[in-house]
Amino acid sequence: MTWISKSITTLGGLLLAHACYSAREHSALQSLRAASAASLTSLPSVTTSLPLDIIIETIVATFIILLGLVLGTRPLRPIEWRVWAGKIEREGEEGFIDGAGEVNKDYMGNPFSALESRPNFVDIRKQRREFAEWVKKGG
Amino acid sequence: MPSELELQISPIVQESLVHNSRTLQNLQSLTASLFGVSAGILGLESYDGFLFYLAFSLLTSALFYLVRVAPSSLTAGPRYFRGPFEFWAGGLMNGLAGFILTWTLFYGLVRA
Known part of the structure; x- marks a missing residue:
């Protein structure tokens, strides 16, 4: 039982790390584009929000880690x-x-x-x- | 809340109660910091982040209920917690500090 939960949690952690890196790259690209646009033209730069695939990846990764952690909890004991x-x-x-x-x-x-x-x-x-x-x- | 008479008739094992609530608490404080990480990656601000935390905490409780409580307890089986309020809402304040910590950390890391 534990190896199932551990492998699920690890998989979710990899996905989450990838999503985090993608979001970081996206925001770095945004700021670079804004800087170059400001130096070239006087148009106000538009900042787009996070792409949909990164949002989906983050939420799915969170859910997968959550599932792994819940499966790894210890069994409960009756209180009566x-x-x-x-x-x-x-x-x-x-x-x-x-x-x-x-x-x-x-x-x-x-x-x-x-x-x-x-x-x-x-x-x-x-x-x-x-x-x-x-x-x-x-x- | 059970009355004293009921507690006399069907006594409660304190060790099991502590064990159960500690299991749930460990899970909640662990997952709260995980939710902070994803809220920071998503770049949520103000009320959105707290709503995210609330929704995912309830999802955690629901999953825990589905995996650990429901299979044995639905058909008049053993009870594991004192009442529904303690199970569903007791741990919401537990992980809030950890959530805000990792939320702000990852928001700053991604958007610095």
Whole structure:
């Protein structure tokens, strides 16, 4: 997911840089033409606005960068406690992976894990069986 | 605004709220300076520039809504923000300073 957003953003950045350079050249040409016209004739020089293709390129480049940045944002988390805790119960760490494929640093773990590991809930017979098998194997 | 009783019945996770609004804020302050760059290239002046900023900020929010919020939240799914006002208008003032900074910078660079 991240490489898509990064490549889209880079493409838009190239377009925007090209549009910026074109606008700069256009304004430089305008001022040069105005200066030469003033020295040759006494006609008032007309300054034209930015050409349509540069305007379109700028807006399209802005939109493309915007799209790339939005695609690169981190996934949101539910704010209601019951939805959030249910998501943790169902998905565990997989629900809190960011774009780079790592678990978020502020992931706190299951809020109910303390309840699950209370001593009253330990299956002592199962542990005894496992221990007996381990002894039988001669461990 | 939810009442205290509602908050008692369905509590809200503060960490998730902070995470969500920070994600949106990061996006908005990043894109605001980008809009300043394009407004400077286009050579917008006075009200045009602010209208440009307003339109593109709303477009940013709409795109964010489309990509991150809508797919899971439309069919009675989880909520991600406190209310619609916080989502749509909360970040408009956030990026304005960065917008004006890059707007004036690029206006001066292109038309110097």
